[in-house]
Amino acid sequence: MAKSLNALRHLARAIIVAVLVLWSPVAALAVVSIVATTTDLKSLAEAVGGGRVSVVALVPPNTDAEEYQPRPHDLNRLKDARLVLRVGVDYDLWLDRLVQQSGNRAIARGGPGYVDCSFGIALLDVRGVQVGPAGGHAHGSGNPHYWLDPVNAEMMTAVILEALVRNDAPNAKYYETQRARFLERLAERVRQWEKTLAVVHGKPLLAYHNTWAYFARRFRLNFVGYIEPRPGLPPRPSQLAALIRVVQSQRVSVIVRQPHEPAASVDFLSAKTGARVVILASSVGAVSAASEYVGLLDYNVRTLAAAFREGL
Ligand SMILES: [Zn+2]
Known part of the structure; x- marks a missing residue:
């Protein structure tokens, strides 16, 4: 009896702590809000950011990113974002206009929250050929599907890490550890x-x-x-x-x-x-x-x- 009462008391305390943590304005502020154009970038940002980031992807899976028509709620997501992550290589060109419309200058090109994940990637199929808008997307500036080489995730997460540290310096160590663990796990899988x-x-x-x-x-x-x-x-x-x-x-x-x-x-x-x-x-x-x-x-x-x- 005494044991179960004790267990109940523990449970009640745990619930109170959980409620306090969830409602705490400090905890809410600590989360870095990130908008990624694709689900792949969202997943990599979550791998580095762990519990300290909240990430949404704009383009749903099984949608051609270049053909994507932004929706009104995408604009609201960008207004509140600290970071924006894009594929680049002309894959998500519509993002520039959307960011401009959002009025959020921190995530515009050159801003502290702007992240082009193609940075530092050696691109393939760079031929400078533009193909007409007949559905699908052209590979005018190079093949944009670089995230499908898992070794490229090393550079992509490096760029994401740098942006997170720039925007949330107190948690730099946390992000570095998260990324290192992820890359270790990934390298093992690549083998x-x-x-x-x-x-x-x-x-x-x-x-x-x-x-x-x-x-x-x-x-x-x-x-x-x-x-x-x-x-x-x-x-x-x-x-x-x-x-x-x-x-x-x-x-x-x-x-x-x-x-x-x-x-x-x-x-x-x-x-x-x-x-x-x-x-x-x-x-x-x-x-x-x-x-x-x-x-x-x-x-x-x-x-x-x-x-x-x-x-x-
Ligand atoms: Zn393609």
């Missing part, structure tokens, strides 16, 4: 992923869009072609006929598509050639298994490796 993907080495792959340049370089994957003739352009029937020949002559056994990409041309090629379709995710949240950054990479590695193991 595992390299082993898992050994089954895919040298095997020819086809994808709908060139989302996979960085992922492929890291894990030595061999994408022999893309269904879009150029980023953002859907294939014409004559181009699909040429792709059938590519799949057959190069013995492509797997065609990669993302959940939001058009299924028709991918399914057509699959039906004509017998190559199997594999759904990979390029953003956190695009499939339920990819609930955070490490999970996103893990899902893609496991799914791709499984497709090849099944095909053996």
Whole structure:
């Protein structure tokens, strides 16, 4: 009896403490409010910021970021933000206008809260080619899908860390520790992923869009072609006929598509050639298994490796 009374007293005390902490204006002020354009940047900011940040992503998963139409509540989110994180490389160009409209000068270009996560990233496919607005997005300034190389997360989190320290110096040590732990965990996974993907080495792959340049370089994957003739352009029937020949002559056994990409041309090629379709995710949240950054990479590695193991 005395024991259970004691336990009740402990519980009551714990509840009171929890309520005080949650309501404390000091605790509320300590949280750095961050707006990220994509779910991937949100996940990385949460990895570094831990319990001291509150992050929202503007573009929902399975939405082309370049095609994104900002909504009224996005403006309110930016008004209150201490930091804004963007992909850059022309992937989220609409952000500049939105930030300007918000009147929040701290997060405008050059401001203390402005973070372009492409800073310091060695970009691929830099050709200076602009493609018309035929749906999807062009890769005019280089391939923007750099977050899909997990080693690039090192530079991306370094830039995020620097911005957090600039805006919340008293917690610098906390952020540094959080990032170091995250990178340690990530490096271990990269080693595992390299082993898992050994089954895919040298095997020819086809994808709908060139989302996979960085992922492929890291894990030595061999994408022999893309269904879009150029980023953002859907294939014409004559181009699909040429792709059938590519799949057959190069013995492509797997065609990669993302959940939001058009299924028709991918399914057509699959039906004509017998190559199997594999759904990979390029953003956190695009499939339920990819609930955070490490999970996103893990899902893609496991799914791709499984497709090849099944095909053996
Ligand atoms: Zn792209």
